[in-house]
Amino acid sequence: MITLGDYLIVSGILFVIGFAGVLLRRNLIIILMALELMLNAANLSLVAFSRFRVGPAGLPDYNVQVFVFFIITVAAAEVAVGLAIIVALYRTRQTTDVNDISSLKF
Amino acid sequence: MSPFLFWIFALLTLIFGAAVVINRNPVASALSLVASFLGLAALFMSLNAYFIGIIQVLVYAGAVMVLFLFIIMLLDLRAEEGRQINWLTTAGGLAVALILLGQIFSVVRHFAIAHKRFPPLPESTIDDVRNIGAALFGNYNLPFQIVGVLVLVATIGVVLLSKRQPR
Numbered sequence: 001m002i003t004l005g006d007y008l009i010v011s012g013i014l015f016v017i018g019f020a021g022v023l024l025r026r027n028l029i030i031i032l033m034a035l036e037l038m039l040n041a042a043n044l045s046l047v048a049f050s051r052f053r054v055g056p057a058g059l060p061d062y063n064v065q066v067f068v069f070f071i072i073t074v075a076a077a078e079v080a081v082g083l084a085i086i087v088a089l090y091r092t093r094q095t096t097d098v099n100d101i102s103s104l105k106f
Numbered sequence: 107m108s109p110f111l112f113w114i115f116a117l118l119t120l121i122f123g124a125a126v127v128i129n130r131n132p133v134a135s136a137l138s139l140v141a142s143f144l145g146l147a148a149l150f151m152s153l154n155a156y157f158i159g160i161i162q163v164l165v166y167a168g169a170v171m172v173l174f175l176f177i178i179m180l181l182d183l184r185a186e187e188g189r190q191i192n193w194l195t196t197a198g199g200l201a202v203a204l205i206l207l208g209q210i211f212s213v214v215r216h217f218a219i220a221h222k223r224f225p226p227l228p229e230s231t232i233d234d235v236r237n238i239g240a241a242l243f244g245n246y247n248l249p250f251q252i253v254g255v256l257v258l259v260a261t262i263g264v265v266l267l268s269k270r271q272p273r
Contacts, residue, residue, distance in 0.1 A: 002112050005220030010116045010149070012210035014123050016203050021127035023199035029178060033126050033139050036170070040146055043158075051153040054225045060154060062237045066246050068158050069238065072165050073253050077260035079170050083177045084267040090181050091270075 007048035015041035028089075028096045032082050039075045043068050112152060119145035132183045136174045140167050154227060157235045 014037060021034025050064035090096055122145065125138035143166040150159035214220050242250055 001223050002109050003221055003223055005214050005217065006112065006116075007149070007153070008214045008217075008220055009211070010120065012214065013120055013207065014146075016207040016210065017120065017123045017127060019206060020199060020203035023202060024196060025127060027132060027183075029132055029174065029181075029183065030126070030135055033135055033174065036139065036166070037123050037126060037142070040143065040162075040166075043162075044146060044149060047150050047153050047155045047158055050155065051224055052219070052222075054227065058228045059232065059237065060227070060234070062234065062241045063245070065155055065158055065234070065238050066241045068155075069161065069242065070249065070253055072158075072161055073257065076165055076170055077257050079173060080264050081260050081267070083173055084264040087177060087180065088267050096181065096183065 004048055004052050008045055011041045011045040011048070014038075014044065026097050026099055028086050028098060029083075031098070032079065032086070036075065036079065039071060043071055046071075112149070115145045115148040115152065118142070119149065132178045133175070136171060136178060139174070140171050143167050143171075153224075154232055155234065156232075157238055 018034040018037030018041060021037065022031050025031055025034065046064050046068050050061045050068075053061040053064070055061055086096060089101070093101065095101065119142050122138045122142035126135045126142065129135045129138060143162060147159040147162040147167070150156075150162055
């Protein structure tokens, strides 16, 4: 049978994949995608805990699912702002590689 | 949810998630991200969180992915070539990620309730949209309004950022 730990392990591996992506890749867009992977890994473990913590009415804990809903909303807003910043950066520097963006002011 | 389906969708999510990081071509990365999120939505549904699963498909596989693909198309990004890989930093990054993975494994293994099964739900239908809506507009009304303001601020910020400044 599937236990809570299985979901936590899948979520942990997904988080580590996203973390490795942020550390290893040099392309800003890929880094943003890896950030999305990390946020979703957190969502997966939250939903697993929500299903695990069945309340007195015999239903999953919906407070956690409201929290996941907020995370998804904020992540969508974050992607929009992040991509707009990347476009503005590309307009001035013609690059999306983090190695080329090493000065604080230009 | 049978264990067989769980492992299929978990493997789908993880393999395509790894493909996001490994692919050299940004378009292939974005499409792998869609596949990974679809697998994740199936995992949400296996946890009886149908609303969250559908929101996941609509928001991520729909809106966010279109945004990513649009920006990749707009910037005309090609597969990165000709850049030599700095093996020292790559090894360092991999080492940090593997240490984190080992730590997560050891925490989950020593976590007592992680070895328990999920408690059964009642056989009747679960109207989780209604329950989430009641929580959202009742108990969590103030955070909900604040998130609305946040989305508005993000919209205005994006418009301002993408406006061409006169020099």
